[in-house]
Amino acid sequence: MSNRAVEELVTVSRVAIVTGAARGIGAAVAKRLASDGFAVAVVDLDESSCKETVAAIENAGGRAIAVGADVSDGDAVTGAVQRVADELGPPTVLINNAGITRDNLLFKMTDGDWDAVIGVHLRGSFLMSRAVQAHQTQQGWGRIVNLSSTSALGNRGQANYSTAKAGLQGFTKTLAIELGKFGVTVNAIAPGFIETDMTAATAERIGVPFEDFKKAAASQIPVNRTGTPEDIAAVVSFFVREEASFVSGQVIYVAGGPKD
Ligand code: NAP
Numbered sequence: 090m091s092n093r094a095v096e097e098l099v100t101v102s103r104v105a106i107v108t109g110a111a112r113g114i115g116a117a118v119a120k121r122l123a124s125d126g127f128a129v130a131v132v133d134l135d136e137s138s139c140k141e142t143v144a145a146i147e148n149a150g151g152r153a154i155a156v157g158a159d160v161s162d163g164d165a166v167t168g169a170v171q172r173v174a175d176e177l178g179p180p181t182v183l184i185n186n187a188g189i190t191r192d193n194l195l196f197k198m199t200d201g202d203w204d205a206v207i208g209v210h211l212r213g214s215f216l217m218s219r220a221v222q223a224h225q226t227q228q229g230w231g232r233i234v235n236l237s238s239t240s241a242l243g244n245r246g247q248a249n250y251s252t253a254k255a256g257l258q259g260f261t262k263t264l265a266i267e268l269g270k271f272g273v274t275v276n277a278i279a280p281g282f283i284e285t286d287m288t289a290a291t292a293e294r295i296g297v298p299f300e301d302f303k304k305a306a307a308s309q310i311p312v313n314r315t316g317t318p319e320d321i322a323a324v325v326s327f328f329v330r331e332e333a334s335f336v337s338g339q340v341i342y343v344a345g346g347p348k349d
Contacts (some may be wrong), residue, residue: 104180110139113286114285121322123151127329154176154177161216179228181231182233183221183232189206191205218260221233222273226268234275237340274328274334310344
């Protein structure tokens with residue numbers, strides 16, 4: 090790294106916000122960013138649900154706060170980002186990870202199923218990014234990583250979710266174009282099958298034990314295993330580094346094989 094790059098990093102606020110970080114991929118990302126030297130705001134619907142992630146970070150010697158906010162609620166987002174700026178410093182890294190599924194075949198999908206999924210993934214990522222970019226552009230440095238999915242390529246029973254995850258890829262590319270001149274890169278990660286409560290809930294919904302569900306999934310994956318939250322955290326860690334400053338507007342499939 091050049092001396093200039095090192096100097097810039099020293100003066101930039103190293104504060105990260107990870108949404109949906111009470112558990113699953115978000116919790117692993119929050120812990121990884123803390124071990125990479127960021128103070129981390131652990132954001133989730135319910136503040137008390139963030140305590141475990143915050144405690145894990147603090148026990149490992151890092152710095153974190155728990156913030157309760159619904160990312161699809163404009164006032165909650167404004168308040169949360171302001172609180173992070175006040176308590177940790179200006180947020181320069183944003184990981185839009187909060188997510189839900191409301192799976193159903195199209196003919197059975199309700200208006201509520203559609204609106205809830207689009208609201209959390211798309212409106213949530215939009216609101217969070219708009220609030221955080223004010224700090225990033227002011228700092229002249231920033232990183233946004235959006236969680237897409239292999240479902241963006243189409244997945245039976247997920248018209249709402251696949252639409253949201255494909256939408257996030259367009260969102261990523263447009264923000265990369267708009268924010269690049271401010272030193273902000275924007276990328277997306279599209280995970281395949283990752284072992285979390287989300288995939289466990291899918292197994293339960295279709296009535297298959299999670300272990301059998303994972304085994305069946307692994308048999309279709311070229312590297313012959315399912316993914317872990319740490320697999321995703323490692324790629325986030327790469328995107329937020331200074332040395333990744335020439336990588337922007339990209340979607341990386343983290344799926345144990347090629348997916349597009
Ligand atoms: P998860 O275990 O279900 O965790 C998601 C977290 O997001 C939960 O803590 C949840 O809170 C929180 N959340 C939901 N709605 C929210 C809202 N409106 N505001 C704030 N937080 C909210 O999911 P995951 O498997 O870790 O997935 C994380 C991300 O990766 C999601 O965007 C998901 O779509 C994506 N992804 C996952 C997989 C996979 O195989 N697991 C694959 C591809 C992409 P509550 O617990 O209170 O609901």
